[in-house]
Amino acid sequence: MHVTHLSLADFRSYAGAEVELDPGVSSFIGPNGQGKTNLVEAIGYLATLSSHRVSSDTPLVRMGAERAVIRAAVTEGEREQLVELELNPGRANRARLNRSTQVRPRDLLGVVRTVLFAPEDLHLVKGDPGERRRFLDDLVTARAPRLAGVRADYERVLKQRNTLLKSAAMARRHGGRGVDLSTLDVWDQHLARSGAELLARRLALVAALRPLADKAYERLAPGGGPVGLEYRGSAERANEEAAGAGSDVTASRDELYEVLLAALATARAQEIERGVTLVGPHRDDLVLRLGELPAKGYASHGEAWSLSLALRLASYDLLKEEGPEPVLVLDDVFAELDARRRERLAELVAGGEQVLVTAAVEQDVPGVLSGTRFAVAEGRVTRE
Incomplete structure (x- = not known):
């Protein structure tokens, strides 16, 4: 299983974002506070209907906006699905699966599967x-x-x-x-x-x-x-x-x-x-x-x-x-680890179908996790 496209509207710091993703390793590199974690948090929300950072939906909606939308295209073998979730703080969230509105948010569970590594662990x-x-x-x-x-x-x-x-x-x-x-x-x-x-x-x-x-x-x-x-x-x-x-x-x-x-x-x-x-x-x-x-x-x-x-x-x-093999998300984990644990963890996850890594500097990402690089700065995500 892997996510091929992530689309955000008024989610966290993003007024809008469109990110094409490949199988294998993708790293999001940029200074703290630029929105790296927001990207992987959105994918994790689709998988669990919750955030690993906050307990309510209110902080997930960009300041001044009424709602946020997370949309992802997901591939599992030969099967492709489009998952969409509209976050409405104080009201019921709305879900769409393959453009059908006849679904509840919890009906999305299982379409995207993730395992998240984060400092909060x-x-x-x-x-x-x-x-x-x-x-x-x-x-x-x-x-x-x-x-x-x-x-x-x-x-x-x-x-x-x-x-x-x-x-x-x-x-x-x-x-x-x-x-x-x-x-x-x-x-x-x-x-x-x-x-x-x-x-x-x-x-x-x-x-x-x-x-x-x-x-x-x-x-x-x-x-x-x-x-x-x-x-x-x-x-x-x-x-x-x-x-x-x-x-x-x-x-x-x-x-x-x-x-x-x-x-x-x-x-x-x-x-x-x-x-x-x-x-x-x-x-x-x-x-x-x-x-x-x-x-x-x-x-x-x-x-x-x-x-x-x-x-x-x-x-x-x-x-x-x-x-289906879940998407592996490593959110700013390597900066927290010593060199020995960093290399061992990288070796253990490098073969995953899709591995998403966030880091403040490129040097924090072990060499074995070479792959696609994205620069994240001032609300923009640029493929390098």
Whole structure:
């Protein structure tokens, strides 16, 4: 899979941009703040319906504009598709696929597949659990795009349930009339059902990633492992199922549904008191280990970088095994790495069907990644 053309209108710093892309390596070179990352961010948005830099769409629309448009032509074997997304902050985004408007944004998932390496990846190791949950869920959705609907259902039910719990907690604290909690059992069932689907996919993903991440880390930092990935569930019995998944025994959705339902029942009194849902995939974590120690708090800066890169390489290898080879995006990564890791990473990704690299100076791009060069300056992208 590769992107053959990228078109932007009022996206970030670009009033308009048209970029023809080739298979193989393409590098975007220019000083910081000139719009290099904006180009690869747009491609990543088409793949995930989110940005790796910001949590809302508002910053993605050029100052003074009402909307932004990202359009890309994508080739997969003999098949060519045109993907278009209109970003409308505060309103629903609009999508088109092969010029048809009868699609939802999430119907675009899977048309473009990317694996992104960025400086923000260090948060996978050193950041809070939300960073690792997002990593898992984005990869789950890349493997099975229909899971976007499951994620949306889970978030919707979680929001409704939290609203009910918060109202009950506030009424109790202020001595008002009790809130009717008769619908809580129904919300529990909905949350456990979508949560079990998401949890089952996460457990299967972690089991698949373990050997790939360990192998990737060894290639980046020989002798520095082994790497361990442990899924830590907020429901005690979910941890037992996660341990089973580590032996390639994946828990069934029905089993996980019962686990979550029981955990919600056990936590109910505490949840009503605190006004928030305390059990479910939104409270879980992926624990990363180097040897016997957890990476968070113990890994050096170099080790943390190697581990975060290993997770991305493992993601790339997994997606490549299961479907079209994803587009590799390396956004200003080489400037963050020492010479040894820089060369090893470049050698590992150089053979990708399409590799997009951003760098402030040409010297930051290893020689093995020779290919098409674009100069980016003052909102213009020029092929050299």
